[in-house]
Each structure stands twice: as C-alpha cells, then as structure tokens.
Amino acid sequence: MDLIANHITHRFGDLAVLDDVSFTVSAGEVVAIVGPSGCGKSTLLSILGGLLLPTAGAPELRGAPPADSLNPLTFVFQDFALLPWANVEENVEFPLLHAQLSAVQRRALVDDALRRTGLTDFRKTYPKQLSGGMRQRVGISRALAVKPAILLMDEPLSALDSQTRELLMEDFVRLLADGGMGAVYVTHNLEEAARLADRIVVLSRRPGRIREVVSVPMTRTERGEIAAREKLLALQNQIWSLIRNEAIDAEREVQHA
Amino acid sequence: MLDRAPAGTSAKDEVVRRVRFRGAGFVPASSRFGGWIALALVIAIWQAAGSTGFVNPLFLPAPSAIVRAIYQLAISGALWQHLSASLLRIGVGWLLGTAAGVAVGFAIGLSRLARSVGITFISALFPIPKIALLPLLILWLGIGEEPKIATIALGVFFSTAISVYSGVDAVPRNLIRMAQSFNVPFATIVRKVVWPGALPAILAGFRITSSVALLLVVSAEMIGAQYGIGAFVLQAGNLMQTDQLLAGVVILSVFGLMVGRVINWLEIRLLHWR
Numbered sequence: 001m002d003l004i005a006n007h008i009t010h011r012f013g014d015l016a017v018l019d020d021v022s023f024t025v026s027a028g029e030v031v032a033i034v035g036p037s038g039c040g041k042s043t044l045l046s047i048l049g050g051l052l053l054p055t056a057g058a059p060e061l062r063g064a065p066p067a068d069s070l071n072p073l074t075f076v077f078q079d080f081a082l083l084p085w086a087n088v089e090e091n092v093e094f095p096l097l098h099a100q101l102s103a104v105q106r107r108a109l110v111d112d113a114l115r116r117t118g119l120t121d122f123r124k125t126y127p128k129q130l131s132g133g134m135r136q137r138v139g140i141s142r143a144l145a146v147k148p149a150i151l152l153m154d155e156p157l158s159a160l161d162s163q164t165r166e167l168l169m170e171d172f173v174r175l176l177a178d179g180g181m182g183a184v185y186v187t188h189n190l191e192e193a194a195r196l197a198d199r200i201v202v203l204s205r206r207p208g209r210i211r212e213v214v215s216v217p218m219t220r221t222e223r224g225e226i227a228a229r230e231k232l233l234a235l236q237n238q239i240w241s242l243i244r245n246e247a248i249d250a251e252r253e254v255q256h257a
Numbered sequence: 258m259l260d261r262a263p264a265g266t267s268a269k270d271e272v273v274r275r276v277r278f279r280g281a282g283f284v285p286a287s288s289r290f291g292g293w294i295a296l297a298l299v300i301a302i303w304q305a306a307g308s309t310g311f312v313n314p315l316f317l318p319a320p321s322a323i324v325r326a327i328y329q330l331a332i333s334g335a336l337w338q339h340l341s342a343s344l345l346r347i348g349v350g351w352l353l354g355t356a357a358g359v360a361v362g363f364a365i366g367l368s369r370l371a372r373s374v375g376i377t378f379i380s381a382l383f384p385i386p387k388i389a390l391l392p393l394l395i396l397w398l399g400i401g402e403e404p405k406i407a408t409i410a411l412g413v414f415f416s417t418a419i420s421v422y423s424g425v426d427a428v429p430r431n432l433i434r435m436a437q438s439f440n441v442p443f444a445t446i447v448r449k450v451v452w453p454g455a456l457p458a459i460l461a462g463f464r465i466t467s468s469v470a471l472l473l474v475v476s477a478e479m480i481g482a483q484y485g486i487g488a489f490v491l492q493a494g495n496l497m498q499t500d501q502l503l504a505g506v507v508i509l510s511v512f513g514l515m516v517g518r519v520i521n522w523l524e525i526r527l528l529h530w531r
Contacts, residue, residue: 051434071439081435085453085530094449095439126530146439 001065001072001149002026003184007057008047009207010040016207017043020057023201023213025150027063028179030220032193033186035203035211036243036250041186042078042154044208048184049073049152065149066180070099074148078155080135082127082142089114089123092142099146113145117171133164140171151183157192165192172196173220190236195223202239205246212242318500326504335489340508342484343474346402350409351470358414358466359459362421366455367447372422379418387412388476395481405477412473413466420462424455457531460524467516471509 003025010018017040025031033041046052048059050073065072075081082091092113096106114120117137127135136156143151157165169192176183176196187193193200200214216235222228300320306312307319314322330336364371365379387408394404428451436446478487486505493501 049438051438073438075435075438077431077435079431081431083432083450083453085528094436095441097449098440098442098445128530 002062003048003073003150003182004060004062005044005048005057006060008044008054008059009056010043010047010052011055018047018054019207019209021203021208021210022057023210024062025182025184027149028182029199030176030183030185030197032197032200033184033203034188034190034193034200034239034243035208036205036247037188038206038250038253039203039246040206040208041188041203044203045075045152045154045184045186049075051075066147069147069149071095071146072149074143074146074151076136076139076143076151076153076156078158080127080132080139080159082135082138084127087124087126088119088130088138088141091127091138092119092145095142095146109145109147113141116144116175117141131164132160133168136160136168137171140168140175144175148181151181151185153183153185155187156185158188169195173224177220190239191232193239194232194235196220200239202242205250214239315497315499318503322500323503323507326498326500327507330501330504336508339484339486339489339505342482342488343478343486346405346409346477346485347470347474349402350406350474351413351466353406354410354413354470355417355463355466357410358417358462359421361414362418363425363447363451365418365422366425367451375418375422379415383415383419387415387473388480391477391480400481405474405482408477409470409473412469416466416469417459417462420458420465421455424458424462425451427458428454457524457528460520460528463523464517464520467520468513471513471516475509 005021005023008018008021009016021040021044023031033044035041043052047054050059061072083094086094089110092110093106096109099106101109111120114123117140119134119137119141122130122134127138130138136159139156157168160168173196175181183196185193185196194216197216200216202211202214203209204211214235216223218228218231223232303317304320307314307317307322312319318326327336330339361371361375365375366372390411391404391408394407398404398407432450432454433446436450441449474485475487475490478485479491482488486509490502490505490509493499493505
C-alpha cells in the first residue's frame with residue numbers, strides 16, 4: 001500500500017502553512033520530513049493520517065493494505081499519548097478493543113507487541129512509573145499491535161535524552177529492517193533522518209513547500225557501520241545547507257512573535 | 258565577583274566555610290498530628306471556660322453539655338427522626354441533581370450545540386441562590402418533600418454540570434486524537450478516554466456539591482419542615498436550647514466530614530493512577 005500526498009495545501013485562517021506538497025511513500029519505504037521550525041511538518045503528518053482536513057489537495061492510499069492490518073496508518077506521537085489510568089498492557093490493548101477480535105486473539109497481539117518492544121516484564125506498570133524512553137516504547141508497542149502498513153511518527157524521539165534516543169533509534173532500525181512496514185518520520189534532527197530514511201523530503205520555511213527530495217544511498221544496515229559515518233555526515237551537511245538560512249529566519253520569527 | 262580571593266593569599270590559607278542552607282520552607286506539607294492536637298487544645302480550653310463559669314452556658318455551652326445533648330437525642334430516638342428526614346432529602350436531591358448534572362455536563366463537553374445552548378442557560382441560572390426558589394417550588398410541587406428535594410437537586414445540578422464540562426474540556430486533546438487515529442468509535446472514546454480523564458474534576462465537583470446539598474437541606478428545613486436537622490436547629494434556637502442547637506451543628510459537621518471521607522476513599526480507589 002502506497003501513501004500519496006496529492007497537492008496538499010493548508011491554511012490556519014490567514015496563515016498559509018503548506019503549499020502544494022506532493023510526494024509518495026511506497027510500501028515498505030521510510031520517508032523522513034525535515035525543515036525549519038514552523039514549516040508545517042507535523043501539520044502535514046496530521047493531514048496524511050486523516051486527523052486534519054487540508055484546505056486543498058488530499059492524502060490518498062494506493063493499493064490494499066496487508067490483510068492482517070487493523071489500522072494501516074498508525075501514529076507514534078511525540079508526547080507518547082498514553083492513557084495515564086491504564087497500565088502498559090491496557091494501553092497496548094486499547095486500539096484492539098473495538099476490533100472484531102476474541103480475547104485470545106487480542107491477548108496474542110498484545111503479547112507479540114510487548115515482546116517486540118521488550119516490555120513483557122512491564123505489562124502491569126503504569127505510565128507514570130516509566131521513564132520517557134519506556135513510555136515511548138509503549139507508544140510503539142501500541143502501534144505495532146494493530147499491524148500497521150505505514151507508521152506516522154511525529155518527532156517520536158524529541159522528548160527523550162540522547163542516550164535513550166540512540167537506543168530507540170536502534171529499535172526503529174530493527175523494526176523497519178524487514179521492509180514489511182513503511183514510515184513517515186517527521187523530525188528536526190537530521191542525524192535521525194539520515195539514519196532511518198530511504199528518502200528525505202526537505203520542506204521550505206512557511207508556507208512549507210518541497211525544496212528537495214534527497215535519497216539516502218545506503219541500506220539501513222550499512223548505515224550502522226563505522227565506514228558509513230562520513231557519508232551520512234556529508235548527507236546531513238548537504239541537507240543542513242539547504243535549510244540553514246531559513247532555520248535562522250524561522251528562529252528569529254519565533255523570538256519576535 | 259563574589260568569591261574572588263584577595264590578592265596575595267594562596268587558596269590553601271583561606272578559611273573553609275560551609276554553604277548556608279537556604280532552601281527551607283514553602284513546602285505544602287503538614288505535621289501528622291498537628292491538626293488533632295490543635296483541635297483537642299481548643300476543645301479543652303472551651304471546656305475549661307465553660308466549667309469555670311468564665312463563659313455563660315446559655316451563649317456557649319461547654320463541649321460536655323453538647324455531647325450530653327447528642328446522647329439524649331440519640332436515646333430518645335429524636336436524632337434518628339431528624340437525621341433520617343435530612344438524609345432522605347439530601348440523598349434523593351443529590352442523586353437527582355448529580356445524574357442530571359453529569360448528563361448535561363457531558364452533553365455540553367461533547368456537543369457544540371449543547372455547549373452553545375447549555376452554557377448560556379447555566380451562566381444565567383447558576384448565580385441565583387437556589388433557596389430563593391423554594392417558595393416557587395412549593396407553589397409548583399406542594400408542601401411535601403418534593404420542593405425541598407427539588408431545591409437541593411437544583412443546587413447540585415448546576416455545580417455538577419459545570420465541574421463535569423470543565424473536566425471534559427480538560428481531558429488532554431492528544432489522547433482523543435490518539436484514539437481517533439486508531440478509529441476508536443465515539444462511544445468508546447467517551448467511555449475509555451473522556452470519562453476517566455474527566456473523573457478527577459467530577460470527584461472534585463462531588464466534594465463541592467455535597468456541601469451545597471448540606472447547606473440547602475438545612476436552609477430548606479429551616480423554612481418549611483417539621484423534621485430534619487435544620488428544623489431541629491431552628492426549634493432549639495427559638496427555645497434558647499443552645500446545647501441542642503450546637504448538638505445539631507456538630508451532627509452536621511460530622512456528616513460533612515463523613516461525606517468528605519467517602520469522597521477521599523473514592524479518589525484513592527478510582528484515581529490511583531495519578
């Protein structure tokens with residue numbers, strides 16, 4: 001199943017946020033969206049996931065989702081969005097409650113998702129008892145439980161410290177390794193984009209337009225090797241040179257707001 | 258530079274002094290027995306003032322006289338007669354007002370139409386002292402229990418509705434968006450996200466409405482009832498039986514404390530995740 005951004009334009013009142021953004025995320029592909037602050041990255045993701053109606057254009061799906069997918073487009077949120085009154089197991093089970101599944105089937109899906117994210121021993125723990133990294137693991141586990149075709153990740157690591165970020169990045173690389181699941185990964189962190197994405201969509205300052213789409217010429221496994229670091233750094237510098245001036249302008253605009 | 262060393266002295270010659278602790282106070286904590294000790298102290302002083310004749314018992318009977326009055330009320334059966342009448346009015350009135358308030362509060366919190374209509378009416382009617390409506394309610398409903406119960410229900414309804422829709426408004430939007438992103442149906446979002454998310458505000462509202470109900474039952478009974486704690490307190494006042502009057506006040510206070518305890522227990526049970 002492919003996800004298509006078809007000429008998406010969006011305005012919040014008089015404020016133009018996105019202008020004619022078009023690209024396609026093919027099945028199993030990971031596309032990162034980067035750009036200066038306020039360029040509409042998160043707005044674009046909300047539109048792609050059907051949580052926000054665009055002013056013009058539309059998000060579209062091409063092809064059928066995998067037969068076992070209960071929610072083909074599934075979000076992983078920056079702030080985790082966990083139910084504080086539910087424990088880990090209940091949080092992961094939450095999106096399955098309305099699906100036509102027996103208790104045994106639900107249990108199997110929850111167990112599998114918890115196992116894949118290393119949360120099996122924490123199933124009765126409440127979110128407030130977990131660290132930020134573990135909370136995001138619950139968010140990822142919840143997303144995996146519905147067997148998504150495409151993960152929509154909105155800066156999933158930005159609320160975490162650098163060591164936890166590194167650990168979760170390794171988890172993402174592992175989860176996306178087999179190519180069975182695609183992703184749209186919104187981030188302001190160019191290193192994350194270069195580590196994870198097959199292609200990087202660079203947006204301009206508001207209103208966000210596509211400035212360039214950069215392909216990453218390595219497999220994700222190769223990117224973990226020391227020899228690849230120089231190439232990845234060069235790629236990050238290339239992208240940074242595309243957005244640096246606009247990032248400075250965006251920062252000044254925020255300070256004057 | 259505050260810590261600059263004077264010229265010509267080496268670091269090891271200087272006097273070492275401990276950094277003064279400046280972080281005391283401004284912590285919202287209380288000592289475990291402080292409140293009880295203070296209460297016991299006040300009662301002891303009050304008792305001493307009464308026993309020594311320092312205070313005229315007609316104006317302020319000693320605590321022992323109040324306890325005696327409560328005991329006599331209990332063994333005569335009058336306590337239960339008055340208390341049961343008040344409890345019935347409070348119970349029915351509170352339940353009716355709470356049920357309507359929760360339903361309307363959720364409607365306002367979840368529906369744009371209900372919000373625009375409901376908030377206008379609530380803003381207009383909430384400030385009215387509900388006891389002022391008792392004569393009108395007597396006219397409508399007769400002189401039995403109904404107008405008193407309706408007065409309590411009205412008072413409870415408005416506070417409940419406001420606390421419920423405020424609670425619904427305070428449910429983090431990201432949780433609702435999360436549920437929507439998983440295609441969770443509206444009813445399940447209300448049941449599994451909005452209801453538990455609004456529960457802290459709803460329980461806080463219960464604390465307020467229980468006090469409102471107590472206030473209104475006493476007021477209504479003082480205006481038009483033969484039995485009930487309010488009627489008893491008024492009768493005792495008219496007959497200058499201040500020990501009986503204060504016995505009624507103590508019973509009201511104990512009732513308020515017990516309701517507070519029940520709500521505390523509910524909060525511990527239902528909001529353990531906080």
